[in-house]
Amino acid sequence: MKSIIQPLLIVSALSLLVACSKGISDRSQAFPALNPAKTDINAGTWKTMLLTAPDEVAVTAPAAPTGPDYTAQINEIKSLQARLDDRGRDQLNYWSAGAVLRWNEITRELVAKYNLPPVNNPDGTYPVPDANNPLAYPLFPFSNPPYSARAYAYISSACYDALVACYHYKKLYNRAAPYNVNNTVNALVPKSDLPSYPSEDATVAGVMWEMMKLLFPGEQAFVQEKINEHLQARLASGANVRSDIDAGYALGRAVALKFVARARTDRAGQAVGSLAIEEQMRQATIARGEIPWISQENPKRPGMLMLFGRVRSWNFDSATLISIRPPAPPSTNSDQFKKEVEEIYNYAKNPTREQIRIAQFWADGIGTYTPPGHWNAIAAEDFVQMNMSEVRWARNLALLNTSLMDAAIACWDAKYFYFNPRPFQMDNRIKTVVGLPNFPSYTSGHSTFSGAAATVLGYIVPGRASAYQEMAKEASVSRLYGAIHYRSDCEQGLICGNRVGGFAVQRGQNDGAGN
């Protein structure tokens, strides 16, 4: 007996261990090297977001690809290729999926890391993150949905403008890539006829250095490390010589500064508001005969970014913002409102497993990349299939993300204009299966973001338009299942989001990029 059981136990245990290898397959790690179907060599003519002309930032002409200096640059690549180890090869493969894509992912990662509401002070007040002291608690930023929407928007549109300028100079100077100039340089990424000066990868890296200093100022060491890896990988790939990299990096930084200047004056710095402002909004709501929103946290936390509705939008002006403001929600005294509270009570009472799954699939709450980040992830996975040039990647993400920031502005405008209470405030029996956001209910942020994203993505990937709208509807209804929104919040949010997305589509239709 002893002789049989013991070996059997050991063998079974070991075989089970071996059979269930614990690694996970990560979709992002599996992205293939970018291999654009067309170079978009004429992208220098596309309409920019902020740049007044593609040559607004000057880039000097490169030296001819001959002579000792160029030879030295070729030798640098060859020496990198000769000593490429596994780690270097992994980094090369990682970055070859695309500069815009990878920096979009890094942004999502930082958003997730910083998406944590500060803990209250002992006296019950809440500290406000300080951009000038980002590493002291509370860490700056608290990258909540509006903050992150803004971060994605500035980064995407700065990348776009900088790449339009980059492609302008590429066509102008028409310097071939080192792997096309010198046949002893290996092409470790798919070869392209796109001129290599200035480097599009370095342009993006330069943009990121300036934008990240502004948006995630506590992460400069991390960002610098990523930039070094990125540019090193690009050199080692044989696609750029050092002078391509240097010119691109300088161009990216210079273009980004225009966006930094806009960001410093877009009123986001004042969006945090104050308890006095919140109280005025509450009193105005009471004066209209409505029940005002009250924070359900203990201690009560000031509403999230209560003045974000006044931040400068991208694809429409402030008069338009007022014109697309959703109609007033059902009065908190109305039968319709009571009916909607009752509906959420019924969802909350006994949610099905499928309802919980949907609620959590779209929750994107604290510690995540937020709903705008989720739509970036959805977009990126579809864009990867489309073999687009870097500049087209940037253009499409700029359309998506400016629209998501516009959605945040439109939604936050409505939230603090109507100042509507959450279901749990109306009925404490309405317990939730996702976190309860600390801001007024009407309209649903998820619905507004998703409506905008689905509309923009449907324009960029027409074959998936109805799929995106279905996803947006599910994201919207997930907030009913989560028991944190009424049906009116979700339906009106989706409608408003679709309208917001339409303005980005208009921009896309007129930017000269075509689809």
Next chain:
Amino acid sequence: MKKVSIAALLLLLFAAPQRLWAQLDVDALFMDKGDLCTGPMYSYSAWKNYWEGTLKRENLNLGTVSTQTIGLMGMYGIKKNLAVFYNAPYVITNASAGQWKGQQGFQDLSLWLKYKPHTWDMGDGKLSVIGLLGVSTPMSNYSKDMLPFSIGLGSTNLSTRLMADYINHNWFVTASATYVWRSNVTLDRTAYYTTSMHYSDEVEMPNATQWNLRMGYRTSKLVAEAVIDNWTTQGGNDITRNNMPFITNRMNATRVGFHFKKEEVLLKPLTVLAGGNYVVAGRNVGQSTTVYAGLAWIFHFAKQKPAADKK
């Protein structure tokens, strides 16, 4: 006998079992051959303070978080020195404050095979070594993404435990060490952040180790013992400041407690057991106080029919 043990093993591997911390799979007791001891167990566990990483704090938006467990437990003696132990708990979580909805459902079925290969006489005392192999797996598709309200962590676990027991004039000490291998877990979402971003619904779970030391007084009908034990997650990440807990957290805890068991209470087949414990040190876990009580009935199968194994 060979057939029985292989069948038991297959059952163990394919039907599979365990919660984070069951009570009765860490003692040195066995059943007589053909005896089944089984019955319901209720436990109540609650915490107000928890460790966010290494920082101890309270959270007014949770209040006191409680977990009630109603389980069916049992042990069947295949042989005098070979037993199968099972536990099937139903778990209910709740918070006394805030808006989070507590969860409930069937948690993880656990199954242990317990084998005592040898006992040595040492003067007046006896020293035994015991090996255990355990498997646990979720009985329902509960959400793993709502900690601290999720009813379990969702992994299928394989545990190996080595135990030594010394008893002398009814006074005993039992020590055990366990390695818990935990399978990947699937979430309802397609990306998550731990210390970096992961684009997958699959989560790689850190493994865990456990040690347990218990000592006290033991006769054939009575056990009264003090217990100290420790659960240490091998790897995993801390809860960041004011974040929600996540299944990959480095959950560590050291508990002290007591356990009491008496057989033949009022009726000959009736066993009563009870106990409690308190977390004295932890990381990424609640500082919980737990009390439990259970009843068990002993069935004698072997006496009605001949043993299945013939050598």
